[in-house]
Amino acid sequence: MQFYETDKSRGFVRGAKMHALPTPGPLNAVEAHRELDFDELWGPAIHDVARSARNGILWAANTEDLPEEHNRVTLSTKLVDPDGLPAPKIEYRISDNTRRLLKFTVERMVEAHEAAGAAHVITQELWIDQPGHLLGTARMGHDPATSVVDSYGKTHDVDNLYIADGSIFVTSGSANPTCTISALALRAGKKVVEQVSARKAQS
Amino acid sequence: MTTSSDRRLSVPPRHTKPPRPLTDREHDILLRIADTLIPAAGPNPKASDAEQFLPYLELAFAARADVFDAVVKAVNDLADVGDDELRGALKQMWANDKFTFDPLSSIIAGAYFMTPQVKELIGYPGQHRDPAGLEDAANELETGILDPVLERGPIYISAAGE
Numbered sequence: 001m002q003f004y005e006t007d008k009s010r011g012f013v014r015g016a017k018m019h020a021l022p023t024p025g026p027l028n029a030v031e032a033h034r035e036l037d038f039d040e041l042w043g044p045a046i047h048d049v050a051r052s053a054r055n056g057i058l059w060a061a062n063t064e065d066l067p068e069e070h071n072r073v074t075l076s077t078k079l080v081d082p083d084g085l086p087a088p089k090i091e092y093r094i095s096d097n098t099r100r101l102l103k104f105t106v107e108r109m110v111e112a113h114e115a116a117g118a119a120h121v122i123t124q125e126l127w128i129d130q131p132g133h134l135l136g137t138a139r140m141g142h143d144p145a146t147s148v149v150d151s152y153g154k155t156h157d158v159d160n161l162y163i164a165d166g167s168i169f170v171t172s173g174s175a176n177p178t179c180t181i182s183a184l185a186l187r188a189g190k191k192v193v194e195q196v197s198a199r200k201a202q203s
Numbered sequence: 204m205t206t207s208s209d210r211r212l213s214v215p216p217r218h219t220k221p222p223r224p225l226t227d228r229e230h231d232i233l234l235r236i237a238d239t240l241i242p243a244a245g246p247n248p249k250a251s252d253a254e255q256f257l258p259y260l261e262l263a264f265a266a267r268a269d270v271f272d273a274v275v276k277a278v279n280d281l282a283d284v285g286d287d288e289l290r291g292a293l294k295q296m297w298a299n300d301k302f303t304f305d306p307l308s309s310i311i312a313g314a315y316f317m318t319p320q321v322k323e324l325i326g327y328p329g330q331h332r333d334p335a336g337l338e339d340a341a342n343e344l345e346t347g348i349l350d351p352v353l354e355r356g357p358i359y360i361s362a363a364g365e
Contacts, residue, residue: 005358005360006360006361006363006364007364008364013363013364022333025316025327025329025330026312026316026325026327027309027312027313027316027317030308030309030312030316031309034305038293038294038297038298042239042240042241042293042297042308043239043240043242043290044242044244046240046241046312047241047244047245047247047325050312050316050325051325051326053325053327054325054326054327
């Protein structure tokens, strides 16, 4: 968490949470070496590459995507689902801030590997086959012009509709979000119970 | 009501059979390709000599049903390539058609390295849970590793860095 908070001297805002993970298996080791020349990966060499999985440590990081309006989910005007309803259209671009954050974080993880005596370091700024944490798009706030739900997850536009998941985050943060999602769901749930109880008391 | 056999919506369904069974001819070509990519070396058997390689190859094809047609077509295209020329043909595919070579080689390597014999040989125990003990979090307080954080106390830095 040393690099979690904003430090403007780094050239970007926000930060990352780094974590060491168990080493993936031999096939992951093979896939991580795809950039090698044919003869360095296939043929007799394959056995050594696969064995390298035993000696590896995987550093990974959660990094923060800022709440940028160009990243959004809207309804497609062209595609429909099997029921004929408009399909979700997802627009997502990686910002310059995120690019700088990724580069900085990978450099720190390389330092961690080297400090631990790594003989060989393989870097990857974006792990595109991972789903990531899907957060935002129905962000909370007081102003209906800039937010979808209030601080209890109640939508500004539809009365009595509550949202209690990661979509109401105002920014992604760099920590794993489940605890915060649970806390927000509990907060929304308590509010719903409070309102139902108040109405029952009135009737 | 849920049962242990209910499919979890958060993970793809697990298929254990490829879209169609491979023919004997396709098996023969695949074994030749596999032995070219994974030959015997030291204590390591060549792919076709690994125990249970074919059942694991079937599992690997089932797992990559998304590329089944393209990979099987590439396999059949190599049917008439002689043993002496097979390595060169695969190297050419590697250079010119990664979208076929990568899944083909991934299926073969995935099958080989998941056979129990090879897993044991390379010292790979497989994926398993290794959860932290319930008391580990409390112990962290006693070890002093968090002392600098506790001494520093809570901090807040705005998104703008102020």
